[in-house]
Amino acid sequence: MTRNRLIMLAAGGSAAMLLAAWGFQYLGGMAPCKLCIWQRYPHGAAALIGALALASGWRILTWGGALAALSTGGIGLYHAGVEQGWWEGPTTCTSGPIGNLSAEQLMAQILEAPLVRCDDIPWELFGISMAGWNGVISIGLALIWLLAATRRA
Template sequence: MTRFQLTLLATAGSAALMLGALGFQYIGEMPPCKMCYWQRYPHVAAIAIGLLALVFGSRLLLLLGALAALTTAGIGAYHSGVEQGWWEGPTTCTSGPIGDLSASDLLAQIMDAPLVRCDEIPWELFGLSMAGWNMVISFGLAVVWILAARKS
């Protein structure tokens, strides 16, 4: 495969994983946990990097794409370990700005928000959760990025 084809494959891989995550969230009604969001950010970066690399063909961009894929794979590995109970996950939660909400409006907003725990597996296939699949596929995408960088 050419450098262009490999770059396109790696970029499309991250885009497909993001579309899958959004599909699970909005169609499958499985809201993401905090660590699920963490895994999405490097994919968004990889997509942007990939689009730039397709235009400019920079080896540095290809290596940054590999770094983004390895980052999300690492977060996926950490998240999988939390789901399996191998180690503890984050104990903190985040929330948005309160703004001009009254106490009763704030309480209603909190009570209506879905409770999503990082240590529960909402879906799995062949013994791997979504985080596990993200890890495996993202490691593969990192290899594709590196192969593309070697061709430039």
């Protein structure tokens, strides 16, 4: 497979992942959490990098596409771990202990809490959440980007 075809596959994969996320949000009614949003930015960057790489022919851009795909893959796997309770997520989007909070502190915590928690799993397929699938697929896309980076035009 040529480098340009690999770039189209990798960038198209990121664009498809972004479209799927928007589909789940706007058609499926699943509001994204903070970590879900974070996973979208690198996909957008990878799609843009792909377009720029195809237009310019600059091989260095393929390394940027790989970095973007690895970034979203890492965030996705981190998010999947938060969902499974393997580690804690950002305090702004997971439930935390009430502890010895005063009524005012507790009310402030409730009012500042996001509507969607990062440690809930709203959808899964074969026991893998959306965040987990994003991690796995994005690492595959990163490998395609790396293959494109090492191919001659």
